[in-house]
Amino acid sequence: MKIKSEIMDAAAIKRTLLRLTHEILEKNRGAENLIVVGIRTRGDVLAYRIIQHIAEIEKKEVTLGVLDITLYRDDFERLYEMPEVRDSDIPFDITGRHVILVDDVLFTGRTVRAALDALMDLGRPARIQLAVLIDRGHRELPVKADYVGKNVPTALEEQIRVELEEIDGADRVCVVQR
Amino acid sequence: MQLNSRHLLGLEGVTCEEITLFLDTAASFKKVLERPIPKVPTLRGKTVVNLFFEPSTRTRISFELAEKRLSADSVNFTSAGSSVKKGETFKDTARNIEAMKIDTVVVRHGSAGAPHYLSRCVDASIINAGDGAHEHPTQALLDMMTIRERLKSLEGLKVVIVGDIEHSRVARSNIHGLKTMGAAVGVCGPSTLLPREIEKMGVTVYPHIEDAMAEADVLNVLRIQLERQERGLFPSAREYRMLFGITRARVEAAGRPVTILHPGPINRGVEIDSDVADSEASVILEQVTNGVAVRMAVLYLLAGGRTIAEGEDHA
Numbered sequence: 001m002k003i004k005s006e007i008m009d010a011a012a013i014k015r016t017l018l019r020l021t022h023e024i025l026e027k028n029r030g031a032e033n034l035i036v037v038g039i040r041t042r043g044d045v046l047a048y049r050i051i052q053h054i055a056e057i058e059k060k061e062v063t064l065g066v067l068d069i070t071l072y073r074d075d076f077e078r079l080y081e082m083p084e085v086r087d088s089d090i091p092f093d094i095t096g097r098h099v100i101l102v103d104d105v106l107f108t109g110r111t112v113r114a115a116l117d118a119l120m121d122l123g124r125p126a127r128i129q130l131a132v133l134i135d136r137g138h139r140e141l142p143v144k145a146d147y148v149g150k151n152v153p154t155a156l157e158e159q160i161r162v163e164l165e166e167i168d169g170a171d172r173v174c175v176v177q178r
Numbered sequence: 179m180q181l182n183s184r185h186l187l188g189l190e191g192v193t194c195e196e197i198t199l200f201l202d203t204a205a206s207f208k209k210v211l212e213r214p215i216p217k218v219p220t221l222r223g224k225t226v227v228n229l230f231f232e233p234s235t236r237t238r239i240s241f242e243l244a245e246k247r248l249s250a251d252s253v254n255f256t257s258a259g260s261s262v263k264k265g266e267t268f269k270d271t272a273r274n275i276e277a278m279k280i281d282t283v284v285v286r287h288g289s290a291g292a293p294h295y296l297s298r299c300v301d302a303s304i305i306n307a308g309d310g311a312h313e314h315p316t317q318a319l320l321d322m323m324t325i326r327e328r329l330k331s332l333e334g335l336k337v338v339i340v341g342d343i344e345h346s347r348v349a350r351s352n353i354h355g356l357k358t359m360g361a362a363v364g365v366c367g368p369s370t371l372l373p374r375e376i377e378k379m380g381v382t383v384y385p386h387i388e389d390a391m392a393e394a395d396v397l398n399v400l401r402i403q404l405e406r407q408e409r410g411l412f413p414s415a416r417e418y419r420m421l422f423g424i425t426r427a428r429v430e431a432a433g434r435p436v437t438i439l440h441p442g443p444i445n446r447g448v449e450i451d452s453d454v455a456d457s458e459a460s461v462i463l464e465q466v467t468n469g470v471a472v473r474m475a476v477l478y479l480l481a482g483g484r485t486i487a488e489g490e491d492h493a
Contacts, residue, residue: 071210071218081180082482085206085475121215 003174010171016149020131021053023147024100031058036100037065039115043103045166065090072114095123104162106132109143136160185297185304186476188313189354201323203475221250224281224481231257231287237307241284244473276300303480311345318351320472321439324465325396328437333360338390341400341449342371348441353379366390370411387422391432398439399424402449415448424450
C-alpha cells in the first residue's frame with residue numbers, strides 16, 4: 001500500500017467538521033432533541049468532535065453514542081476470521097430523537113445499512129441523518145449522505161485512509177493505492 | 179486474533195489468548211442481551227443442531243436461546259424417542275447430520291470423546307456440551323466469565339472446586355481453563371469422589387473443607403448426585419452436608435470474602451445451604467445469564483468464514 005496523495009490536512013479536517021456542524025444545526029434548527037452517534041472506529045471520534053463544536057456554537061450539551069456494527073455485517077461468509085465484537089455504547093433511549101449518524105468514509109453503503117439496522121434494534125428514532133467526512137462513491141446500495149465533508153472521486157482499487165489524532169497520532173486524509 | 183480450531187471440544191490445550199477472546203466477546207454479547215431487542219442478525223442462514231444424547235435442561239435451553247439471539251436456525255435432537263432408540267449408530271446419526279448441511283453441531287454425550295469422534299466424521303464445527311466425565315468447556319467459560327466480572331481478573335486467584343470431582347466434567351474443564359488463565363486451583367471432597375492422582379493435574383487437594391475455605395477466593399460447588407450414594411461412594415446426604423456442605427457458619431468462620439458458584443441444579447441443604455446460595459456471595463443466577471452470552475460468543479467465533487477475504491474494506 002502506498003500513499004498516492006494527501007487530500008486533507010489537520011486544518012482542512014477541522015474547517016470541514018466545523019462546516020458540517022453548522023449545516024447540521026442549520027437543517028435541524030439548533031441542537032434540540034439531537035443526538036450524535038458515531039460508527040466505530042473513527043466515526044465515533046468525528047462524532048465527539050462534532051459534539052464539541054455544537055457545545056461551542058449553541059452552548060448545549062448533546063449526547064454522544066458509539067455504534068459497533070460488527071454483528072450486523074453482511075459479509076461473514078467472505079471473511080477468513082470473525083471480526084472482533086465490541087460494545088455499542090448508547091446508554092439512552094433513542095426513540096423519538098433526531099439521530100445524526102457519523103462515519104469517516106461513505107463507500108459501498110453497506111456499513112450504513114448495517115448501522116441503520118443496529119439503530120432500529122435500539123429504538124425508533126424520529127429521524128436519522130447521515131454525516132460523512134469523505135464520500136468516495138461506488139455505492140452498492142441506495143444510500144445518500146445528508147452532510148458530506150468532501151466528495152472524492154476514486155478508482156475501485158484505491159483506498160481512502162482517514163487518520164485521526166486520537167487513534168493514529170495525527171489528522172490527515174490520504175488516497176492509498178493497493 | 180484467530181482461534182486455533184474450528185471446534186470447541188474442551189479447554190485442555192486452549193490458550194490464554196483464545197480464552198480471553200471468548201470471554202471478551204461474551205462480555206459484548208451480554209450487552210446485546212440487555213437491550214430492548216436482544217437479538218442480532220449475525221448468524222442468519224446458519225444452521226445449528228443441538229444433539230443431546232443425555233438429558234439436559236439448562237444447557238440445552240441456554241444453547242437454544244444463544245442460537246435464537248444470533249438468528250441462527252436451530253433444531254433439537256434428543257435421544258429419547260429418536261432414531262437412537264431404534265438402533266441407529268452414532269456414526270450413522272452423524273452421517274445424517276452431514277447430509278442435512280449443518281454448520282454447527284452442539285453435542286452432549288455420555289461417553290468421553292464422542293464430540294472428538296464426531297469432529298472427525300463430519301464437516302461441521304463441533305461444540306462439546308458435555309462428554310461423559312471428560313469436559314464441559316462452555317460451563318467452564320461461563321464460570322470464568324462470572325468470576326472475572328466479580329473479581330476483575332482470574333490471575334492469582336485461588337479457586338477451590340468442591341464435591342464430586344471424579345464424575346465431573348465441569349471440574350476438569352474448570353481446572354484446565356483456570357490454570358491456563360493463571361489461577362491456582364484446589365479440589366475438595368470425599369476421597370471416594372476424588373480421582374486418584376488428581377494432583378498431577380496441578381491442583382491442591384484439600385481433605386477438609388475448612389482448610390479450603392480459609393484460602394479460597396472462589397468456591398465452585400458441584401452438585402452431589404444423590405444416586406452416587408446408592409453405589410456407596412458416600413454414606414448419606416446428611417453426612418455429606420456435615421463434612422463438606424457450604425453453610426453460613428463455615429463461610430463466617432473462614433473470615434474472608436468469598437464468591438460462590440454452582441453449575442446447578444442445586445441440592446439445597448446438601449452441598450450448599452439456602453442462606454448461602456441466596457446470599458450476596460453467590461453468583462449462581464449471574465452464571466445462568468452469562469451462560470447465554472458465552473454460548474453466543476462460542477457460536478459466533480466458531481462460525482467464521484472458511485474462505486480468505488479478498489482484502490476489500492467494508493466502508
